[in-house]
Amino acid sequence: MTDIKQIILEKYFERDDGMPEPNQFKITTCKFDENQKIEKDHIMIKLEYVSVDPYLRARMNSKKTFVDPFKLNEPINSGCVAKVLKSTSDRFKEGDHVSGYFDWKEIQIVKVTNQILIADPNIAPFTAYLGICGMPGVTSYYGTVLIGKPKKGETFVINAAAGAVGTIAGQIAKVHGCRVVGICGSDEKANSLVNDFHFDAGINYHSPTYAEDLKKACPKGIDIFYENVGGQVSDPILLLLNVHARVACCGAISVYNKKVSDDIGQRAQYIVFEKRITMQGFLVFDYSDDDYNNAFLHLSKWLKEGKIIEKHVMNNGFDQIIPSFIKIFDSKNNKNVGKVIIKL
Amino acid sequence: MTDIKQIILEKYFERDDGMPEPNQFKITTCKFDENQKIEKDHIMIKLEYVSVDPYLRARMNSKKTFVDPFKLNEPINSGCVAKVLKSTSDRFKEGDHVSGYFDWKEIQIVKVTNQILIADPNIAPFTAYLGICGMPGVTSYYGTVLIGKPKKGETFVINAAAGAVGTIAGQIAKVHGCRVVGICGSDEKANSLVNDFHFDAGINYHSPTYAEDLKKACPKGIDIFYENVGGQVSDPILLLLNVHARVACCGAISVYNKKVSDDIGQRAQYIVFEKRITMQGFLVFDYSDDDYNNAFLHLSKWLKEGKIIEKHVMNNGFDQIIPSFIKIFDSKNNKNVGKVIIKL
Numbered sequence: 001m002t003d004i005k006q007i008i009l010e011k012y013f014e015r016d017d018g019m020p021e022p023n024q025f026k027i028t029t030c031k032f033d034e035n036q037k038i039e040k041d042h043i044m045i046k047l048e049y050v051s052v053d054p055y056l057r058a059r060m061n062s063k064k065t066f067v068d069p070f071k072l073n074e075p076i077n078s079g080c081v082a083k084v085l086k087s088t089s090d091r092f093k094e095g096d097h098v099s100g101y102f103d104w105k106e107i108q109i110v111k112v113t114n115q116i117l118i119a120d121p122n123i124a125p126f127t128a129y130l131g132i133c134g135m136p137g138v139t140s141y142y143g144t145v146l147i148g149k150p151k152k153g154e155t156f157v158i159n160a161a162a163g164a165v166g167t168i169a170g171q172i173a174k175v176h177g178c179r180v181v182g183i184c185g186s187d188e189k190a191n192s193l194v195n196d197f198h199f200d201a202g203i204n205y206h207s208p209t210y211a212e213d214l215k216k217a218c219p220k221g222i223d224i225f226y227e228n229v230g231g232q233v234s235d236p237i238l239l240l241l242n243v244h245a246r247v248a249c250c251g252a253i254s255v256y257n258k259k260v261s262d263d264i265g266q267r268a269q270y271i272v273f274e275k276r277i278t279m280q281g282f283l284v285f286d287y288s289d290d291d292y293n294n295a296f297l298h299l300s301k302w303l304k305e306g307k308i309i310e311k312h313v314m315n316n317g318f319d320q321i322i323p324s325f326i327k328i329f330d331s332k333n334n335k336n337v338g339k340v341i342i343k344l
Numbered sequence: 345m346t347d348i349k350q351i352i353l354e355k356y357f358e359r360d361d362g363m364p365e366p367n368q369f370k371i372t373t374c375k376f377d378e379n380q381k382i383e384k385d386h387i388m389i390k391l392e393y394v395s396v397d398p399y400l401r402a403r404m405n406s407k408k409t410f411v412d413p414f415k416l417n418e419p420i421n422s423g424c425v426a427k428v429l430k431s432t433s434d435r436f437k438e439g440d441h442v443s444g445y446f447d448w449k450e451i452q453i454v455k456v457t458n459q460i461l462i463a464d465p466n467i468a469p470f471t472a473y474l475g476i477c478g479m480p481g482v483t484s485y486y487g488t489v490l491i492g493k494p495k496k497g498e499t500f501v502i503n504a505a506a507g508a509v510g511t512i513a514g515q516i517a518k519v520h521g522c523r524v525v526g527i528c529g530s531d532e533k534a535n536s537l538v539n540d541f542h543f544d545a546g547i548n549y550h551s552p553t554y555a556e557d558l559k560k561a562c563p564k565g566i567d568i569f570y571e572n573v574g575g576q577v578s579d580p581i582l583l584l585l586n587v588h589a590r591v592a593c594c595g596a597i598s599v600y601n602k603k604v605s606d607d608i609g610q611r612a613q614y615i616v617f618e619k620r621i622t623m624q625g626f627l628v629f630d631y632s633d634d635d636y637n638n639a640f641l642h643l644s645k646w647l648k649e650g651k652i653i654e655k656h657v658m659n660n661g662f663d664q665i666i667p668s669f670i671k672i673f674d675s676k677n678n679k680n681v682g683k684v685i686i687k688l
Contacts, residue, residue: 066618230613239605252614260614261583268612269574270596270604273625274410280623281616 004032005318006075006105012062018257019329020057025076025322032107034085041089041112045082047102050342051130052325053078053164054228057256066283075103079135081119081126092118099129104321106344114289124300128310131339132168133300139284140169141295143248145176147280148224152177155218157237160228160253160331161202162189164312164339168299169226169250170199171308178224181217183233185331192337196311206332211236224248230255235266247279257329311338318344348376349662350419350449356406362601363673364401369420369666376451378429385433385456389426391446394686395474396669397422397508398572401600410627419447423479425463425470436462443473448665450688458633468644472654475683476512477644483628484513485639487592489520491624492568496521499562501581504572504597504675505546506533508656508683512643513570514543515652522568525561527577529675536681540655550676555580565589574598579610591623597673655682662688 010026038044056078058065070076080102084092089112092098100116102108110116119129131137143165150156156173160166161182170180170193181201182193190202201217203210214236221242227234230252241247255263272279302308313336315324321342327334354370382388400422402409414420424446428436433456436442444460446452454460463473475481487509494500500517504510505526514524514537525545526537534546545561547554558580565586571578574596585591599607616623646652657680659668665686671678 066620227613227617230611230617234611234613247613249613249617252617255611255614260618261610263611263614265608265611266605267574267578267599267607267609268616268623269571269578269591269593270599270607271625272612272623273571273574273593273596273627274604276410276625276627276630278622278624279612279616281618281620283617283620286620 001031001033002107003029004106005029006103007321008073008075009060009070010073012060012069012072014061014063015257015259020060020326022322022326024060027319027322034107038086038088038109042087042109043084043089043092043098043112043116044086044107044109045098045102046085046107047080047082047105047344048097049081049126049130050104050321050344051079051134052321052328052340052342053136054251054253054256054328056325057329067285075105077101077103079130081129092116097121097126099134106318124303125310127312127314127339127341128303130341131164131312132303132308132310133296135284136164136339137168137299138292138295139250140165140172141299142282142284142287142291143226143250144169144172144224146291147248147282148173148226148246150176150178150224153179154223155179155181155220156224156226157181157183157214157218157222158226158228159183159205159233159237160251161193161199162337163228163328165228165250167193167197167311167338168308171197172302173224173226174198175302175307179220181214183214183229183237186335188335189337196337197309205233215240221245226250227252229253231263232265238266238268238271241271241275241277243275245275245277247277249279249281253329313338313340315340315342317342345375345377346451347373348450349373350447351665352417353404353414353420354417356404356413356416358405358407359601359603364404364670366666366670368404371663371666378451382430382432382453386431386453387428387433387436387442387456387460388430388451388453389442389446390429390451391424391426391449391688392441393425393470393474394448394665394688395423395478396665396672396684396686397480398595398597398600398672400669401673411629419449421445421447423474425473436460441465441470443478450662468647469654471656471658471683471685472647474685475508475656476647476652476654477640479628480508480683481512481643482636482639483594484509484516485643486626486628486631486635487570487594488513488516488568490635491592491626492517492570492590494520494522494568497523498567499523499525499564500568500570501525501527501558501562501566502570502572503527503549503577503581504595505537505543506681507572507672509572509594511537511541511655511682512652515541516646517568518542519646519651523564525558527558527573527581530679532679533681540681541653549577559584568592570594572597575607576609582610582612582615585615585619585621587619589619589621591621593623593625601673657682657684659684659686661686
């Protein structure tokens with residue numbers, strides 16, 4: 001028997017409760033028998049890399065929103081890369097690495113499904129399976145390519161631009177020849193978008209001249225708006241949209257910590273009408289396995305060719321999972337650029 | 345030489361100027377020679393029916409919005425039915441009736457284009473060429489069918505429901521088996537929607553219990569929202585949208601008389617994301633002639649079969665054009681149900 005750690009959700013925090021806090025989680029220790037026999041088509045895995053993502057906040061409400069709530073007193077679950085310790089599946093063998101949605105629990109046994117994929121270091125580094133070649137990358141692909149329908153010379157604007165999805169989606173738009181403008185929470189991040197990710201402009205929305213800065217960065221208006229944030233950061237963006245613009249609503253992190261009916265600001269409908277815009281919400285989980293595989297193929301190719309670079313923030317140790325998660329909501333004070341990953 | 349009347353736009357009124365007022369227009373009299381020769385492919389026509397529509401408000405701004413501004417001191421122009429007095433076109437002969445966008449001028453000579461169509465009383469009454477079988481009908485068809493993609497049993501909500509587009513779009517949704525809820529500006533109109541147009545519910549948004557009334561009328565949420573109004577009337581509608589709902593943004597009459605950046609209320613993006621909604625703006629003029637003809641065929645068939653009824657408000661006389669136009673913006677005090685037409 002081994003002592004292993006896991007993180008459980010001890011109490012829900014509703015939208016009105018605001019930002020998540022450490023006391024809503026609990027790290028517990030339990031016994032695990034590594035010598036136990038496992039059922040057919042199961043694997044025993046050891047977590048190596050854990051992803052923390054904004055959407056997890058919504059799973060910590062007691063009520064269903066765009067995702068189902070976690071169960072109380074059970075381990076939280078997110079995208080992870082793990083090493084296979086034992087396998088009764090034809091698809092994986094001991095020593096393989098796999099990516100999938102796993103519990104925040106050091107060692108666990110899971111049933112093999114189509115959502116568990118091999119993580120092959122010859123195709124992409126393990127960390128990329130949580131970023132460019134994983135859920136954030138595929139999400140970025142759907143929003144940028146399938147909804148955004150980018151054309152050469154168009155202006156593409158994205159907020160939360162220094163985040164996992166932002167850095168990838170902006171680079172995908174660059175691959176398609178767009179002018180890419182990224183909006184983020186600090187001057188350092190804005191500089192990184194331009195210098196590291198080759199965006200055409202990076203804008204700090206905390207600046208008192210934010211709306212003017214944005215206008216200057218988009219002299220031809222905005223053709224594609226990739227929406228991750230919502231709230232007042234997005235109000236000036238709507239006013240710059242061009243005729244027949246596309247808006248891909250991928251998330252609205254500014255609203256996750258409050259009631260929807262309290263989300264008051266620029267209404268969209270008149271603008272959507274006047275400019276004959278298509279505004280479309282989407283969720284990575286709504287697409288088919290074929291769509292996923294197609295996106296993966298493009299993304300891993302662009303990564304290999306160096307057309308998209310991978311950059312992540314790596315925190316070390318199981319105890320860093322919760323602080324890393326909480327920090328992603330504090331865009332002003334965190335210094336994260338790219339995917340946040342915890343290496344165990 | 346005959347004395348004929350025309351209506352010119354004497355001064356622009358910008359969004360900030362609020363509601364249109366009579367002194368912004370001028371009725372003038374000019375001489376017209378009915379015996380003059382006309383160039384090839386032209387027709388001399390005498391207006392018989394004039395349509396006043398909300399979108400005309402936007403043509404009275406000095407700046408382009410979704411339509412071009414009218415020129416100052418030139419006649420205003422809208423959908424009309426006219427009688428052909430003389431023709432040098434192969435398509436029309438003396439005595440025919442035609443529908444098209446004509447000047448507010450009793451007699452005029454116009455060049456024949458594809459946008460001028462025969463108005464055949466054997467297919468539909470002349471008034472229907474300004475309603476069900478004209479621009480409002482085709483607009484309703486595009487929004488309800490092409491964007492709304494109605495399925496049997498879905499809930500369809502429309503505002504400005506007692507207007508020209510509202511009464512038609514709601515009936516088209518009924519033809520497709522939807523539960524149809526119409527929102528309008530008085531109890532009398534709400535009753536008419538149910539009794540005359542067979543909507544499932546009519547709701548007066550001036551009621552202090554508007555949001556609750558709407559919720560009760562939509563026990564299964566809203567699958568299709570046909571948006572004509574915007575502003576606070578629409579805020580509670582957004583909160584009731586279902587997963588994968590469609591929003592057809594056809595207009596936003598509440599915003600035509602104010603600055604877009606002053607249109608503050610429920611933001612849409614979080615909702616569009618959470619429910620994976622498609623919100624699409626459209627303009628009847630963006631579609632092809634084929635789309636128009638296809639819509640016309642369906643609409644004239646439904647009219648003949650009695651599946652859609654025509655109802656309009658008829659005001660008599662050239663001098664009624666301006667008061668009729670101004671009144672359409674005062675939804676509380678006008679008693680209009682259906683298309684407003686002025687018969688000369």
